Structures are given as C-alpha cells and as structure tokens.
Amino acid sequence: MLRAIRGEKVERTPVWLMRQAGRILPEYRAVRNSVSGFIELAKTPELAAEVTIQPVDLLGVDAAIIFSDILVIPEAMGLPYEMVEKRGPWFPNTIRSSSDLKKLRVADPNEELGYVLEAIQITKKALNGRVPIIGFAGAPWTIFAYMVEGSGSKTFSKSRAALYLDPDFSHKLLEMITKSTIKYLKAQITAGANLVQLFDSWAGILPPTQYAEFSLKYIEEICNAITEVPVTVFAKGAYFAREALGKMNCDTIGLDWNMSISESRNLIGPDKALQGNMDPAALYGTEKSILSSVDEMMKEFKGCKHVANLGHGVYPDIDPEKVKLFIEAVKSFK
C-alpha cells in the first residue's frame, strides 16, 4: 500500500475498507459484548488492538486502521461524549459562542489520548510489519460540526448557523481543533502509524465558498504540518473541492461513490493516489453483481496510483463473505 501511494511498482492493487475494524465481524461483536460499550472498547488498548488486527487476519486486507473514533478529539479538548446505542454520538455540553471556548483546551495527546497511542503500539508489535497501520482523525470542520451541534444531525443547522452568525468564533474553534489534530496525528505517527487519514464526513453539507474558508483552509494546515508519513484526505461529498484537494500537500485523495473516477483523475491530476470508490451498497448484491462492480472500478482506475476501497465505510449489515469476495476480486484483478 505504501509503495502504491508513492507510485512505485506493485504486484497488485492494495485494498482495505473504511470501518473494517468492527461492526461487520462476529469476532468483533464478541469482543464488543465483553465490555460495557463502544467507548470502553476504544479505551482498552489491548482490546482495541485486537479488533484492529481482526480484519487483517479474517478478511485479508492490506492495512490495519486503528480502532477508535474521530470524537476522541473533542473529548481530549474538554468536551466529553457518549455513544448512544442506535442513535450515535451525543455531547452533554456543546460549544456555541466565544465564551464557551474558555471551557476548551488544545488537546495534549500524550496526556489524554494515551489509550489510542498504546493501542497503536500494541498493534504495531503484534502485526510485526505484516501490513501498515493507518492512524486517523476527523477534519476540523466535521469535528466543529459535532462540537457545536452536540450530536449527529440531518442538517447540522446549529453548526452551519454559527458560520453565518459568528465567523470569528467559528475560526477560533476551528483553529483550536486544528492544533489539537496536528498534535494528535503526530503522536499517532510516533506511536507507529505508517500513514494517516483525515475524514471530513460532513464536507458535503457546505456551499463551496464556505467549504474553502471553513474546511479546506484547516485541512491544508494539517497537510502542511504532517511531513513524516503519507496523508490521505477523504472529504465525503466535496466533489466541488476536488481540484483544490489535488493541490494540497497530501498523498492520497479518497473518492466517494458519487464521484466519477475519470473526472476526478482529471480534476486532481496524476500525482496523487486515489482511494475508493465502489458503492458500499454494491456489497448487498449477488456474487455476480459484486464481481462486475469490482471489475468496473478496477478498469477505470487502471494505469494510475490506486488504493482500492469502498466509497464510504462498509455498512454494518453487510455479510462478511461478500466483503471477502470484494477483497479477493481486487487482489486477483489483472
């Protein structure tokens, strides 16, 4: 995978899945049921390492992404969250104005996120170089959206309102998140991450001009700061930002399943590796339809730097056998 990203010769296209650590595997659910919930699992380094490695052994993916959550950053900044079964994350407190900023600090990852770093170290040792470890963080806009909203949302009205009502406050909070994220990613790299990915899950909810001002600016700051390992940026839905992302100081751009591969390649240019982008719903299909979807994707990416993946995280109710079929089909593609 690292060679593919650098554009060196590879025997075949590397493949992994977003959300591969967890959800779909019965072996994951067994570990998950041995503790009180998602957050306890993420905070127990031995178990986090175990579920990180499971898909390498059970599915045959070419990378291990550390089992964690993008919302550990708000927590490390002073804004704890809970994970409510079937409803998602929930923050008892939110950040809505400049005066709320006093409640927050720039995260010190060695102090507050030691459990993630320890999970990476244990994973590193256990993997013994078999596959690279992917560290990750949320992009500042996505983290901002949760901290202001206090939960997931269809419209993220409160977070988007803040951008119009108080751009000054918005930039201050985004700056604090950015500083925390840079420290956090660097600590993950020191602990053993071989590459890092930024997830801008709510990229697609902003108009292009706001996205440039309130998201791309901070992604760029992070890309410029992380020089130690390759950086992947996955900005879901931000089709309008592909050209700008192509100019960033990063190595790989993630594509979602709406993005035409050839158009994206033209907009982004030949230098970046592209990651993605089969429709996650295609794995609900028949064996025949899955093989045909893989074939279509692989043909379109052929001849350029490519890391095979879905266009979003694997859906929780997908049959692991279908995931294996996807992985095997990528691996055997000629």
Place this chain on the structure above:
Amino acid sequence: MLRAIRGEKVERTPVWLMRQAGRILPEYRAVRNSVSGFIELAKTPELAAEVTIQPVDLLGVDAAIIFSDILVIPEAMGLPYEMVEKRGPWFPNTIRSSSDLKKLRVADPNEELGYVLEAIQITKKALNGRVPIIGFAGAPWTIFAYMVEGSGSKTFSKSRAALYLDPDFSHKLLEMITKSTIKYLKAQITAGANLVQLFDSWAGILPPTQYAEFSLKYIEEICNAITEVPVTVFAKGAYFAREALGKMNCDTIGLDWNMSISESRNLIGPDKALQGNMDPAALYGTEKSILSSVDEMMKEFKGCKHVANLGHGVYPDIDPEKVKLFIEAVKSFK
C-alpha cells in the same frame, strides 16, 4: 415566473421557496393544529388551499406550490403511509420483490387523489391569477426508495440493495411509479397547475451509472409526456447528472446549494432556466449576512434565466422575518 422561465423580458427575478407552504409560518401551525395531523390537513382541500395561499399573502412569493406530499403516489398505488411526528413518513407495508407488485396498481388520480385536485381548483379560484400554481410529484427513484425502504433512512440500504439484487423488479416498480406520476401531473395540470416540479430528493445517493439507469430514464419519460406546462426538475445532490439534465425535455433545472452556479450554467447550457440556490442555512444569519448571500447569488445568476429560491426546502426553525428579508432582497435586486 412563467415569463422568466420562457426567457421573456421580466421586470425582476421571480422568487419562491420550497416548503413555503407550511412549517415556518405561525398561521400555518394554527391551521395544522386544528386537525389531527399532516395527512388530514393534506386531505382536506379547503385547508390545503388555505395554507397554499398563506405564503403568497404573508411572504410575498411569486408562486403558490400546492400543499401536499410526494408520498401520496405510493398511497394511490395501494401502499398507504403514516406521518410520524418528528420521525417522518412510515409505511406499514413495503414492496421488496416482484411478487409484492401484485399489491399495487397504477394510480388513478381522479379516483384516489381527488383531494389534491380539488385543493388546486380552490386555490386557483382564490388566487384569481395573482401568481401561478406549482403542481409537483416525487421523481420515480425517490418514490421507489420510500416504497422499498418503508421510511426515510440515512443510507436507503434496502432500496439500493434492490437495484443490485433484482434490477428487473426495480425497473418494473419504477415503470409503475412513472405511469402513475404522469397521470397525476396531467391531472394536476387539468385542475389548474401552471407548472409542475419533479423532486428527486434522494438523487444524490446513487452512483452516476445507476442514477442514469434507474432515475434519469424515468425522469426523461415524464418530461417527454408533460407537454402542457413548463416542467422543473430538482435532483438534489445529482451534480454528476447536470449535463444529462440539460438535455432533457424540461424547462427549469433546480440547483442545490453545493452546485456552483457558473459551472452548472456551463454544464446545462443557456436554454434552461435555473432555479435556486442559496444555502438554506444562510437564513440563520444576520440581516447583513443574508443580504450579502442574496447579493452574491443574484450576481452569479445575472444574465441568464433564473427563478430565485433556496438550494433546498426552507428549514422549519427559520424566522419568517428572515424569509421575508430574503424575498424582499431578491425583489429589489438591480
């Protein structure tokens, strides 16, 4: 508005809002609270007409969109729904395979949707030509998604699975929906609708090739069948289909707030009117920020056929005074 769409000379840009009939107005909520729920209101023609006209009087919009719901079509086909407060539509039964199709019929609007037609007739009489009436329907893919899923959904997994597992069934259901929709729109036109709009609310969830096969094909069939009045197509999130939509036999293309106006104009060409596309969240802003958002939008649309609107339905918690400010700013733009 009709002259603007035809490209004739207009004194100023026409303006209306999606979801203007309802939600934001206290006068609407008073009527809504006098009945048992949303569906009873939609099925009582006098009241539906009353809330249809409210925004014309209270906000000063240039068109009245009939108060109804896109899900009246599944109901008229034999699949009734309920509107669950704060959770949205819910279908006690769903359509998942070819054998389920036997439960359905092509809708006969005069039989089953008489209440909508009557509401249009009452509105027409009451408006007495002051502003045109917009009739509407969901695009077949969006209606299909609800009929298969049985409710709203973050991923519409079951509907998307159906496209991969059973394309034959999918096309059969889409064809039935399309036939029903054509009859329904024609009946709305006969009752007095001066133009009609197709809402493809879940356009953005499909990969481009599937969108062409399972959505555009049927939108095209509808556009070709409706020759009596201008047709608007609003395919939210289907940025990848703008070029194809520009070739459809329709008059206006709706843009969401992610779509760059100049890029959309280039992709769609000069013949179609464009409708939209201010960020609905911009109305959470200050007076100053709203005026600046309107100004930015109006300048970018200048020189081409334009119907001013938001890029999506107005959010329910927007202050009606901010909506008036938006409308007044469009009207006074020079």
